[in-house]
Amino acid sequence: MVxxxxxxxxxxxxxxxxxxxxAITSLSPAQADAASLAGIGRGHWAIENRLHHKRDTVLGEDACRTRKAAQSLAALRNLLLSFLHQLTTPVLRSVRSFxxxxxxxxxxxxxCI
Known part of the structure; x- marks a missing residue:
């Protein structure tokens, strides 16, 4: 327990x-020192802030109620975001202008294709 x-x-x-x-961890006390646990926590939030936050704020993923094709829609959203990251303007501004x-x-x- 942490x-x-x-x-x-x-x-x-x-x-x-x-x-x-x-938080609960399955790491042993030798593996679960403060620096390791801090790195794991930061790594989790880095993914959340880098990808999931953009998918939700820019593309409204949390508001989507599609259940049968959710994995396909997530793949399309990731593809769209990867294309938009190649532009010089910020992603949200690009989506609004497009x-x-x-x-x-x-x-x-x-x-591109």
Whole structure:
């Protein structure tokens, strides 16, 4: 059993809050030193912040109610995000501009494929 304490600072307001989280690990006490557990925790949140957050905020994945083709939709979302990461503009701005005028996206995608 592990208890993790975090101090978070809100970027806009500067407000600082403290959180405590409990976790269970199957690592032995020799493997579960503080540095190892901190690295595992950071690695989890790095994936969450890098990929899942963008899939949810940009593409609305959590609001999607499709269950039968969920894996196929996730693959298409990942493909779209990988294409959008090649652009020079941020992903969210690209999606917003392409949603109002999709023709540049079609032309760009046809050149990539």
């Amino acid at each position: 208890e993790i304490h975090r101090h978070k600072t809100h970027k806009r307001t500067g407000e600082v809050c403290e959180e405590a989280h409990l 949603s109002t005028n999709p023709m540049p996206l079609y032309r760009w995608l046809s050149g």
